[in-house]
Amino acid sequence: MDYINTTSLTKHYRMGLGTVKALNGVDLNLPEKSLSVVMGPSGSGKSTLLHLLGGLDRPTSGEIYLDGSRLSQLDENDLAVFRRQTVGFVFQSFNLIQSFNAVENVSFPMRFMNTPRKKRNEAAMFYLEQVGIADRATHKPAELSGGEQQRVAIARALVNNPSLILADEPTGNLDTTIGFSIMEILASLNQSGRTVLVVTHDPRMTQFASHIIYLLDGKIVEASVYNQAAQEITQSR
Amino acid sequence: MKLRELISLILLNLNRRKGRVMLTAIGVVIGTAAVVVLVSLAQGLKQSASAQFGNIAEMSQIRVYPDWGSQMSQEVTGTGEYTEPPPINQAVIEDIGAIPSVMAVIPRVGVYAMTIMKTSKLESWVNLIGIGIDDLSILGMEMASGTFELSRGTVIMGEEVLKSFYDPASNTVVEPLLLPDLQDQVVTLELTKWSEDDSGNYIETKKALKLKVAGIIRATRSESDYSVYMSLNDVLDINAWVNGRRFDPKKDGFDTAIVVADDRQNVLNIASQINDMGFMAYTPQEYIEGVNNFFVVLQVIFGGVGGIALLVAAIGIANTMTMAILERTREIGLMKAIGATNQDVLSIFLGESASIGFIGGIGGVLLGLLLGELINIFGSVYMAGQDSGMMSSSSTGILVATPPWLILFALLFSTLIGLISGVYPAVRAASLVPVQALKNE
Numbered sequence: 052m053d054y055i056n057t058t059s060l061t062k063h064y065r066m067g068l069g070t071v072k073a074l075n076g077v078d079l080n081l082p083e084k085s086l087s088v089v090m091g092p093s094g095s096g097k098s099t100l101l102h103l104l105g106g107l108d109r110p111t112s113g114e115i116y117l118d119g120s121r122l123s124q125l126d127e128n129d130l131a132v133f134r135r136q137t138v139g140f141v142f143q144s145f146n147l148i149q150s151f152n153a154v155e156n157v158s159f160p161m162r163f164m165n166t167p168r169k170k171r172n173e174a175a176m177f178y179l180e181q182v183g184i185a186d187r188a189t190h191k192p193a194e195l196s197g198g199e200q201q202r203v204a205i206a207r208a209l210v211n212n213p214s215l216i217l218a219d220e221p222t223g224n225l226d227t228t229i230g231f232s233i234m235e236i237l238a239s240l241n242q243s244g245r246t247v248l249v250v251t252h253d254p255r256m257t258q259f260a261s262h263i264i265y266l267l268d269g270k271i272v273e274a275s276v277y278n279q280a281a282q283e284i285t286q287s288r
Numbered sequence: 289m290k291l292r293e294l295i296s297l298i299l300l301n302l303n304r305r306k307g308r309v310m311l312t313a314i315g316v317v318i319g320t321a322a323v324v325v326l327v328s329l330a331q332g333l334k335q336s337a338s339a340q341f342g343n344i345a346e347m348s349q350i351r352v353y354p355d356w357g358s359q360m361s362q363e364v365t366g367t368g369e370y371t372e373p374p375p376i377n378q379a380v381i382e383d384i385g386a387i388p389s390v391m392a393v394i395p396r397v398g399v400y401a402m403t404i405m406k407t408s409k410l411e412s413w414v415n416l417i418g419i420g421i422d423d424l425s426i427l428g429m430e431m432a433s434g435t436f437e438l439s440r441g442t443v444i445m446g447e448e449v450l451k452s453f454y455d456p457a458s459n460t461v462v463e464p465l466l467l468p469d470l471q472d473q474v475v476t477l478e479l480t481k482w483s484e485d486d487s488g489n490y491i492e493t494k495k496a497l498k499l500k501v502a503g504i505i506r507a508t509r510s511e512s513d514y515s516v517y518m519s520l521n522d523v524l525d526i527n528a529w530v531n532g533r534r535f536d537p538k539k540d541g542f543d544t545a546i547v548v549a550d551d552r553q554n555v556l557n558i559a560s561q562i563n564d565m566g567f568m569a570y571t572p573q574e575y576i577e578g579v580n581n582f583f584v585v586l587q588v589i590f591g592g593v594g595g596i597a598l599l600v601a602a603i604g605i606a607n608t609m610t611m612a613i614l615e616r617t618r619e620i621g622l623m624k625a626i627g628a629t630n631q632d633v634l635s636i637f638l639g640e641s642a643s644i645g646f647i648g649g650i651g652g653v654l655l656g657l658l659l660g661e662l663i664n665i666f667g668s669v670y671m672a673g674q675d676s677g678m679m680s681s682s683s684t685g686i687l688v689a690t691p692p693w694l695i696l697f698a699l700l701f702s703t704l705i706g707l708i709s710g711v712y713p714a715v716r717a718a719s720l721v722p723v724q725a726l727k728n729e
Contacts, residue, residue, distance in 0.1 A: 107625055108723040128629050135627020146622045146726070150304035160626035162297055165290045207626070 053116075054083035054215075054246055055104060060113035061269075062099050073099040074110070075269035081248070081262055083118075083214075086241040088257050089250045090277065091266035092284060097250045098219055100266065104248065105138045105217045106130045118214060135163060139208030141237075143220035145200045147192040147207075153179060154188045157206045164211065178206035182236055198229035205236060216240055218249045222256075231255060289632045298639040302647075305612070309644055312608040315601030316648020317655055320702045323594030324656025324694060329663070330590050332689035334583035338576070346428065346510055346572050348552040350559050352376060352384065352545040353568040374566050375541020384547055387561050389554040394427070395420040395542035397523050400530045402480040405516065407468055410453040414445075414516045416477075418523025424505070426548060429512055433471045434503025440519050442502040443477075445470070448513040450504070470501040481530045495529060598702065601648065602709045609641045609713035620717050621725025630718040637714035638707060645706020649699045656698070660688035 060077040063070050073096045081087050091097040102108045103115060106122055115122040118137055125133055134140075147156045157175035158166075166174070179185045182202040184195075192200050201221060208216055218237060222230030230253065238259040241247045249256055257263055265277035272280075289297075302309050354373040374380070376395065385393045397418040405414045421427075424444060425436040432447050450467045477497040482490045499518070507513045524535045547562070547569075549555045555571050562569035613620070620633060628636075667687040 102723045105625070107726070108721065128631070131624065131627055131629040131632075134625060140625045142726070146618060146625075148619060148622075150300075162293050163289055163623075163627045163629075163632055165293055168296075211627070 053080040054085070054118060055079060055081040055248075056116040057104075058114050060100075060103065060115065061111045062096070062103060062108070063111045072269050074103070077113070077266075077269070077271055079264065079271065081246070083246055084241070084244055085261045086238065086247045086259055087249070087262040087264060088260040089248065089264045089266060090252070090254070090257070091250075092281070094268075095266040096269040097266045099269075101217050101219050101248065101250050105140060105215075106133050107140075135160065135211060137213050137215055139211070139213040139216045141201070141205055141208050141216065141218035141221045143223040145192070145197075145204045145224070147200055147203060149192050152189050152191050153184070153195070153203045153206075156192070156203055157210050160207060160211050174210050175206065178209045179203070181209070182206045196229075197225050198232065201225060201233050202236065205233070205240075209240070214246060216245055216247045218247070218251075220251055221249065222251065222253055234259060289628075289635060294632075294635055294639055297636060298643055301636070301640055302643055308608060309647070312601075312604050313644050313648035313651060315604040316598065316645055316702050316705065317651035319594060319598030319601040319705075320649050320652020320698050321655040321659060322597045322652075323591055323701075324653055324690060324698050325659045325663070325688065326590030326594050327587050327694055328656070328660050328688045328690040330583055330587040331691055331694070332660075332664075332687045333586070334580070335689050336686060337579055337583070347576075348549045348555055349427070349572070350547040350549065350555060350562065351570045352547060352562055353543075353570065354541060355566055355568045357568060375539070376543075376545050376567065377539065377541050378537040380565070380567070381542070381545060383565065384545065384562060387558055389550050390547055390558060391550045392421070392426055392546075392548040394546045394548070395520060396544045396546060397520060397527065397535075398543050399479070399523055400481075400527050404478045404480075405453075406476040406478060407453065407470065407473065409455060409457070410468055411456050412449065412453040414449060414452070415514060416523065417515050417517050418520045419517050420520040420542075422519065424503075424517065427512070427546065430506040430508070432504040432506040434501070437502065438517060438519050439502070440522055441498075442500045443475070443516050443518050444503040444505060445501065445516040446505045446513040447507040449516055452514075471504055472501060474498055474500050479526060479529075497526075598705055602705045605641050605644050605706055605709035606712060608644070609637060609710050610716070612640075613637070613713050613717045616717075617720065617725045620720050621722045621727075624720070624722035625726065633720075634714050634718040637717045638710045641710025641713070642703050642707040645709070646699065646703040648706070649702030652702060653695050653698050657690060657695075660690055663688045 057077055057079040060074055060079070061072065062074040063072050065071075075096075077096075077100060079100075089097045089100060099108070103110050103122075104117065106125070109123070117133075120133060120137075122130070122133070148159065151159065154172055154175045157178060158171035161171045161174065176185060176188060179188055179202075182205050184199050184202050184206075187195055187199055187203075190199075192203070195203065201224075205221075216237065221237065222233050225233060234249075234253075234256050237247055237249060241259070241261075249260075263274070265272050265274055267277060267280055354376060356373055381393045381395055384390060399416040399418070403414055403416050405412050419438070422438050423436050424438060429436070434444070436444075438444055450470065453468050475498075477499055479495045479497070481493050481495075483493065485491055505512050528534045547558060549558050552573070555573050559569035559571050559574070623633060623636075624630075664687055
């Protein structure tokens with residue numbers, strides 16, 4: 052069976068009087084150790100897809116199988132444990148806790164695992180080294196550049212050694228050079244055996260991808276359809 | 289999440305919002321301090337009131353009076369003709385003595401004349417009591433010197449009586465620097481009575497008795513401190529001289545009788561039986577119970593006033609924690625994204641608000657103890673200025689007494705207040721949908 056498998060996945064939001072169909076019947080199959088890039092314009096439902104896969108939200112209908120777990124069968128607690136053990140999230144706006152330094156931010160998830168402080172710090176230092184900013188370990192987010200902050204956030208996503216990394220526009224807040232270095236880090240995580248799924252606008256990410264998913268209006272479309280639509284959007288501006 | 293991890297995280301969270309935590313805790317500090325000071329004040333007042341209650345032996349005693357009260361009420365309502373209440377005569381003494389658990393019934397009679405006790409140089413106006421026993425130890429009195437044995441021609445007096453002697457030769461009223469040592473001395477008792485002659489003029493008649501001081505009673509802050517005890521028959525002799533008629537134990541009543549119970553637990557029961565016999569029985573227990581009830585009510589009222597301050601503080605905590613959720617919505621979303629369960633988030637927020645309550649409680653207890661100490665210092669200075677000399681031995685100077693249970697209670701209660709205030713915000717935080725929380729800007 053595929054590592055990620057979704058069937059007729061839908062997610063509807065109530066917005067005022069109407070309903071927004073953020074996802075509208077998504078069937079997705081992704082193997083283990085793949086690096087998938089989800090492309091799509093704003094409002095196409097790509098972040099929603101990522102949140103559903105990571106167990107941050109529940110679908111309106113449809114099923115998600117991930118690493119053998121059927122997410123709809125997990126209760127709130129099991130879902131928390133799933134997020135803790137299986138998934139590492141990387142966000143566009145980093146979501147670091149401002150009063151914690153880099154080590155404390157990276158080791159934060161381990162607090163919910165009851166890992167002793169010494170082991171927490173060791174693990175945090177190990178992953179900070181992996182993302183190349185061990186020298187900034189005692190700095191707080193405000194003392195770090197955007198790229199450095201995102202590296203800390205990636206180290207935090209890794210600290211519980213998850214098999215899946217979900218990144219939501221990880222380069223969205225960074226300049227192109229630094230953004231590209233973040234992409235390289237994500238690619239290297241994939242090479243070391245993790246399944247990576249990146250939601251992005253940036254087409255440069257596709258050069259690392261084993262799978263590319265194009266989303267339009269909550270549905271997966273072919274590359275040709277997507278490019279056609281993208282051209283129309285560009286021309287209409 | 290383990291408790292240790294939880295506590296360390298809570299402390300970390302509180303530490304990064306020191307200013308606001310302190311401001312919120314100040315509300316609890318004031319509320320707790322108010323509770324501690326006010327309840328301690330009520331406790332202190334109760335203790336100093338109890339200190340005036342006299343010796344413990346009196347707790348197992350009952351005083352019996354003729355029932356003047358019912359006669360008075362009949363007069364007021366006009367429902368009956370005035371009759372003398374039944375006298376406490378020898379037969380009544382024996383009847384009361386027959387009640388189970390009664391150890392002794394001791395008749396007492398006062399002197400119906402003006403009495404001045406004189407030594408060679410000093411004199412004092414004394415309160416003479418004729419008492420129908422020859423051993424005062426049964427009343428629980430302790431002797432400062434001399435003997436309990438009261439025989440005819442002797443007196444036993446309270447320690448405070450010694451202080452009441454003054455020098456009639458000096459014009460100013462000054463306490464003698466040295467108290468007279470009257471033990472085994474012979475004193476003169478000067479009695480004065482007035483009688484009307486045929487033409488309606490009052491004639492003053494004096495009589496002097498020589499009496500030996502057999503013992504001095506140690507002061508216990510009760511009636512005996514200020515009394516001079518004589519044998520009942522001596523006093524009846526004096527009254528026969530005053531009235532021109534001998535006391536008839538069958539017909540005439542004693543002023544009062546003191547009933548001694550074998551155990552203080554039986555006192556109220558005996559008293560009600562005596563009341564049923566048509567006499568007025570008075571026990572210090574009834575009074576003390578009344579006073580104690582009053583102070584319990586006072587404590588509750590004072591505690592309630594402090595409680596209002598704590599309630600305001602509780603709303604402050606709830607407000608702070610609700611604000612914290614609004615500010616930390618993304619953080620809550622993040623915690624959930626990285627694997628915190630709803631239970632974890634709930635525990636963290638409840639823990640934070642309970643900690644604010646606890647911190648405030650510690651501050652409040654310390655502030656309350658400090659204020660109590662200050663009240664005691666200034667109170668005793670003030671009371672020393674007010675002291676009338678006679679009360680010097682009875683005023684302890686303690687106005688505020690904090691019992692240990694109150695400190696424990698205040699800490700637990702303030703923590704509980706914090707915890708309860710945190711329930712609503714914490715439940716809200718725990719039930720946030722992670723995605724919604726993360727989207728929050």
